[in-house]
Amino acid sequence: MAEWRDPQWEYFAIQSLRGKSFGDEWPTIPEFFQYTVERFPDNSAFTTFAGEQRESISYRELAQYVEALARSLQNLGLTAGDRVAVSGKNSPYWGIVYLAVLCAGCVVVPLDARQNGEFHKHLAEFTEAKAVFMDGDLLAKLEEAETEQPAYRKYLIQSRKDFADATGAKWETMWQMIESRKGDTTGALSSLAQIRSDDMAALLTTSGTTGNEKLAMLSHANFTSNLIQCVYPGLQEILSTDRLYLLLPMHHCYPMTAVFLEGISHGSELIFPRGLAVQQILQDLKDGKVTVFMGVPMLFNKIIQGVLNKVKAQPAAKQLMFRLMMGISGVSDRMGKAIGSKLFSGVLKAMGFDHIRILICGAGVLMPEVGEKYRRLGLNFIQGYGLTEAAPIVTLNPAGTSEVRSVGRLLPMITGRLESSPELSAPVVSVRGHEVGELCIDGPNKMSGYYKNPQATAEAFTEDGFLRTGDMGYFDRNGYFYITGRSKNVIVTAGGKNIYPEEIEELFQLCSWFEQVMVRGYREDGTEKTELVVYPKLSEDCVARIAADRDAFLSGDTVKDPAKQEEIIGVQLHREILADVQRISRKLPDYQRIGRVRVILLSLEMTTTQKIKRFLAESRFAQHNDGLLTESQDF
Template structure:
């Protein structure tokens, strides 16, 4: 039943140790060289960015040649070991080639969030001080038309001479290869003002995390990973991009979460590995459930019975009947080819986790932070726990709970080869997140069970203490609303209900979905007081329904309906920078 019991995902490296690399781990360029030697003709990078929208695929051999050509040109143009090379753009083969070429040139790659405003990117670039900046089409004219210390090149073929695949040097330049302890990437927080934090990750951090994660999940050269979330983010970068190239799998680059494009790419790409955030999986699940409910209560009742039966069989006997029972439904949703779905970037409601497993999709959660490269827990698919974000990698790293309360909940601390080198040029900030004896402080609260599975409770800084002295974690309450299609965003925070006693209760900031406005036949942009009252009443009814399922101290006592959505991160989490 447990196919991972004696599985060593790094066993094949012995064949290449001494020829391609020395020591325990290869660097990222050495990892890619090994994969090219193993699977030269396998598809490597795929997208649909052609004039007629047709599929474009490069094999590992072709990708390797393009990477080496660009790395040689970078060295010819004066790039030296340790120089920073920035890249910002939509997910694409070009982005991937720049990333790897920078490492082959001995440089440090700085992937920047393409969704940021130009002024925010200016701030990140001023901190990173790159010698080159590769940028996509929409922002190219802004950055190339100004005087700066870095040279600007394009990820878009329409730019001609500065297009990444046209940068070629006839002269072969001897460059210095990076070592395993060298910094490979600096991942920046999106600081609008001041100095943003840059998380420095070494080749060892990223490569070790890539292989260690595979001790909880087998991946194959025949897998097809879907890079739908922005690839500059640590989650997509490691769990999709780097994991895929470590085994010779294909990376399909998605550029938009628009439903029509998503469906096309899922179907034509024949995706087997779908990694996403709660918002993506909630949307897919809500769409499937809506289709089932539309068949009427009798069909819906039968389907719910079969889903429950499928889940029981899977958990009890380790076989997966759902893929056969619900084949037609999965095909209609273009997710039948998916072998494994992984949710990260935030906690997922237990009901959603269970739903995909009932439907026959091997669905698991993982957990990590940019500072940990990022994966530090992952649910094995043959022994998953719905309530958990995964099992930590015992023997490969350490994890403990600091100062646990009576329920075992405290701050999660970790040690291991995937923990960052520190924040770029910020030694004081780095010192703040490590204990004196070297444990990294995650800032997250949770508890660990007797099988080393981690349960998340929330962020240390988000915890609310009620008048009765109860600790409330807003994320746990928000999770209960994840399948409510009438709510697009919900964020729970504390508010002072009694100024005399300064007692704190719970408020929900709710941004209703377009579905709710449509169902009530109300236009969001032209809403009267009476119509707004109807919206508030509908939202309050949903909150009342969920409140009944919560503990008394977790119940929401105040509801605020928002006219505008709260700002979100690129992994679709609400930025908790609102004022209380």
């Protein structure tokens, strides 16, 4: 730990409290929560907006609700280690349940609210959950999927207002449970259950981009060590005065750790979204005066594209002035004298970004030009990288860095190395003078394994216990990590060249005609070639027409004729798509150039962090030859 000795690092403050506030090297989540409540009882903890009305609860109130619900769970007979499933849209009430489950000593199983009743039933049974807490629509779907009396009890997540207005609710609600025990609260959040930091805290489903979703077993120490690793001085600083926007689904490890738990551990205010539309998001940022905003590449792409589209709608003189100001800002940023926030103060205020201290992008690789545009607007834009199995943050760019291509350096206490991967051609190809390999890591935030899956657990670790990330990349001489792609997605050409689909896909992120893009390999004449799959931005009328005859479009029979597809999506759109592909493909090395384009009229299924589920896409193309294939030497 010699490199990480800054005395201002929170780790040293935590160690000074061992035996007092915390029992082990790393605190449990309940211990960290109580530590915050003791320091910042009157700070706003959770905030929502109902129309123009702002509703907040303090950390003191939050602690009372959490303790009452935790005591109610214990009164039902739940004991340390019992599993409790939680699913629903992001809300303060979801957060109360999550914290109460942990304070009761139980293991929380957060589930994707977009999934159907069968999914929720299967995971509740597989994890042997004793109770499930869900939104009303999800509980209804769960009951439809049940064929016999389940072993778990069902409880409703709802707002206090809905509870006050409800009569004859079908399921017992979380607020009934809170009301039944609110007179028993003592403030002893961390001693409600006898748990240690190495006890399991959560079972988290993996993102599902490669199929066969697994449940990562993560301990309290995995989470809390990651919270402390991320706030090493110079990386990022989360303050008790910060307001964090909790937009991404809370069941996913990235927002759960980096936003929800990080905010709570520092007494920050968490702003919950009104909705997922870009205009709603921008309004939330403005009304909430958000200071820290974490998102995914697709979201940041859409926001900056909206800004650029508004600029294009301006008179030529204003467009020229905007480009000139962006150029000046870029030069000043590289000189270490950022002036973008002053040049674009009006733009930032209109976006709701005028209070933002930090923008952080994770859960995917961002096109460098996108990050550069945010920085030129005067925003402190940084990237990070992680995976569920590491709780999840592994690398992070220092705040204020002008590096937009790297996902950062390894966090304190994480050791990383690169290993060869069987998916790669041999010898390992050098990229920009650096040897590429699979990143393997060791540190206090790595999982113990996959729940009830010893084979997958064995495959996830090296012989000496390093966690295999499955991500390919390289380190530069300053220790910055650059991702080239997933090892399982690598396309190997006939000449033995490695093609990383993600590297090509990022080049299309700002193409205004593309809604989704995926690069995949296909075999022709015994060799591996590259195909670009495009789901274009379609008009509402076109989407409605396709939805009305989905099976015909999925089979592809309707769109094999180029003239027919042009009739459906519009001649201009079809030509613009191919023009963009030609423009970008011609910039690529010969071996990376696109061999054919497949334009599809039904979207590909995505994860909650907006990554295409490649295994489902491959299954779909294997079963249905949908989409118009266009082959050209020009690509």
